[in-house]
Amino acid sequence: MLVSRETEERFAAFVELLARWRRATNLISESTFPHVWTRHIADSAQLLALSQGATRWLDMGSGAGFPGLIVAIQLADVAGAVVHCVDSDRRRCAFLREAARATRAPAVIHPVRIESLAPNDVGAVDCVTARAFAPLLKTLEFAKPWLETGAVGLFPRGRSAVKEPDREPAPPHYAIETIRSVIDAEAAILRVRKS
Template identity: 55%
Template sequence: MSGSRRPPSDPGQRSRGSGRSKPTAPATADRARALALTPVSRETLERLDRFVALLLTWQQITNLVAPSTVLHLWTRHIADSLQLLEFVPGAQIWVDLGTGGGFPGLAVACALAQKPGAHVHLIESNNKKAAFLREAQRVAAAPATVHATRIEEFVTSFEGRADVVTARAVAPLKSLLDQCFPLLGKSGAVGLFPKGRHAELELREARE
């Protein structure tokens, strides 16, 4: 993004002025609910706060998350992402396919920042979203690398190790498994692919 339409890099700066954005009461309550569901350290919370503030600034001109979920950003996106850590507590190297607005990959990276050797690869083909992810990674000081490329290209060219492969709202499970099978097969990584109301249907289709 370039010119006057580039969002301010200061995560607390409004696009129409230099004042600090104040969270609304519903947003504050949603944050509290999310932290009750997925408690984090003070350092992690500071990183997440910077990430979320920047996302809300960029969201004004770039569709990073569904507008209907903005007021529930912490429970719908942050907590939903952080819960994945419970399934693979010893994992260090994560690959997140189709990261979009930063979920789950960048949220996970914020939580892993104090873990030695931890790193998250964020794969996003949309250049605007990739630009946001780079700025968010910098602002949050998260251990992550943004790869502005298609999933298929990354999967076939990636030569590193991966402990976990994640993807959220990217593609139906059958298609997703076909896309990332080379990566799962090469590294023996665990695949974590959160699904919604159609999870059972997608599982049946993937088995066929």
């Protein structure tokens, strides 16, 4: 994955903040921090290429900013770009606000549960994301207001993604495409569209 020098510097600033905040706010597990560049940054960054030019995003359950804040960092120099990061934990939201400020990422932080966020609170979006958030059907239920109005859903589902649509079929009005992760050959991303 090639990024500009400016984006690389923003990613580095994000990782530095994550290193300082992670213990106090339980952002990511200690065991994954040594692999933060591949397991979290690159894994999240690959979504931008799958979004077909999306500049307005909604990330459900943003946690430590994966993938929402990483996508926002990538869009920092794109006019009109915005990523709405939604998380109910106020400590994580404090981290997200500080990380967005430090990296000059176009992110708006919503410290609420996704089910209490009205579509009017964020407006139209091009892409909805969620990583390690909820089972597929629940994720689709929460994303429905935006998927129904034309947004594409990009849901990294890890190594279980390949079989997940078979185990938990989506409603018939959604088309689901399984895309192999470029970071982990055994993991996949589900791209969902209203059919």
